[in-house]
Amino acid sequence: MKNVKPDTILTHAGSNPGANHGIVNPPVYHASTMLFPTVESLEDAGHSFEGVRYGRIGTPTSQAFETAVAELEGAYKAVTVPSGLAAITTALLAFVSAGDHILVSDSVYGPNRLFCSDMLKRMGVEAEFYDPLIGAGIGRLMRPNTRVVFVESPGSLTFEIQDVPAIAAAAKDAGAVVMIDNTWATPLFFRPFDHGVDLSIHAATKYMVGHSDAMLGVITARTPELWHRLKRYAVQLGTCAGPDDIYLGLRGLRTMGTRLRQHQATGIELAQWLRNRQEVARVLHPALPDDPGHALWRRDFLGASGLFAMELKPVSKQAISAFLNGMELFGMGYSWGGYESLILPANPEKLRTASTWKSQGPMIRLHAGLEDIGDLIADLERGLSRLGEAA
Ligand SMILES: Cc1ncc(COP(=O)(O)O)c(C=O)c1O
Incomplete structure (x- = not known):
């Protein structure tokens, strides 16, 4: 589809x-199994990644999902994998070799950090973490030998906004591939390829699926060369997602714009309400004007x-338990990224x-679901009263 807006x-798609x-x-x-009517057609199918010749390599179901995500993000093409973590590990494994050095933001999703500092290290790749x-x-x-620069903005748990265009420009000067974990913003709220990124990684499990009922990952590539390399190694690794989960990803996309705008509105309202509570020292939300990342967020993002x-x-641990254990609407x-609100203690300092x-x-991480905002605030208000009584 040419010249149409993301919602279309x-x-x-x-x-x-x-x-x-x-x-x-x-x-x-x-x-x-796909059957070939003749030896000639079997030979013609060859080892191409296009078309349909073997279930693990692609089906009309995975290709439909990939077409939609790639079109949405303005990518050349996409590769579907079984989880968000598989999207991270597949992208990294496709681009690093023994002896390489990679730079990874100190604020990345925890299991990404573990993969870099454990498995990649075993394989002779040095992951250096940098200040986001x-x-x-x-x-x-x-x-x-710096081969990859990995960004995640905002960072997991701490929500710092990175200066992605500046980081990507420096990485390009040094010939490194720039990868982003774009799960938080989705292609709707951050356009990675407009900011110098090469590969965009999504835990489709979150907003794309959107209903907390499937595990799925997808990676989009800026150019045919990047995509071919990614697909080649995804195929060698043997990763492929189940058809029903991919279908749930494609179905989720249909309503993602509408859902995300509601998640955004409710999230900002909850953040503003919490900021004014005396129990709260600070709210980490880049859409709040006094957030340290707000100027960069305004410059580069299209939403939150x-x-x-x-x-x-x-406050004591006991008071946290009194707060969280009694929540009625916020689940732990x-x-x-599903339709429901969540609340969870977080410990980023350990990472x-x-x-x-x-x-x-x-620290407490919250996800604003699609419930009524007044009901959510009432649930938090009761929770903070319990916290105060137990303190
Ligand atoms: C930012 C981010 N990236 C990647 C992942 C991994 O996704 P999955 O659970 O689908 O493996 C998560 C999961 O929480 C995440 O929060």
Whole structure:
């Protein structure tokens, strides 16, 4: 689709009712084996990554999802994998070799950090973590063997906004591939390829699926060369997602714009309400005007999703338990991006090595779901009263 807006892409991309009896949604292909009518057609299919020749390499279901995500993000093409973490590890493994050095933001998603410092290290790749706020200063960390610069903005748990264009420009000067974990913003709220990024990584498990009922990942590539390399190694690794989960990803995309705008509105309202509470020391949400990342967020982002955090004033562990254990609407669980609100204690200081994270008191991560805002505030208000009584 040419010259249409993201909501139109979300509604129609990857769908072709004319090829399927007029049925609106594409069918779910459960497939391992594709039969070839002749030796010649089998030979013609060769080892290409285009078309459909083996279930693990791609089906009309995975291709429909990839078409939609790539079109939405303005990428050349996408590769579907079974989880967000698989999207991270597949992208990294496709681009590093023994002896390489990579630069990874100190604020990345925890299991990404573990993969870099454990498995990649075993394979002879040196992962150096850098201060997420380094900006153009990352140029000083570049070495002749720096192959990848990994950014995540805002960072997991701490929500610092990175100066992605400055980091990407320095990485380009040094010939490194720039990868972003764009799960928080989705292609709707951050356009990585307009800011110098090469590969965009999504835990589709979150807002794309959007209903907390499937694990899925997707990586989009800026150019045919990047995509071919990525696809080649994704195929060698043997990663492929299940058709029903991919279908849930494609179905989720249809409503992602509408959902995300509501997550954004509710998230900002909750953040503003919490900021005015005396129990709260600080709210970490880049859309708040006094957030340290607000200027960069305004410059580079088109919106904010529903995930943010707060620092409470110092309080006992028992008071935190009284607060969180009694929540009625906010559930306690890790995977966010579904329709429901979540609340969770967070400990980012334990993860840092290149920068220090100092919190005044316990940190809490929240996900603003699609419930009524008044009901959510009432749930938090009761929770903070319990916290006060137990303190
Ligand atoms: C920012 C970010 N990236 C990646 C992932 C991993 O996604 P998945 O759970 O689908 O492996 C998560 C999961 O919480 C995440 O928060």
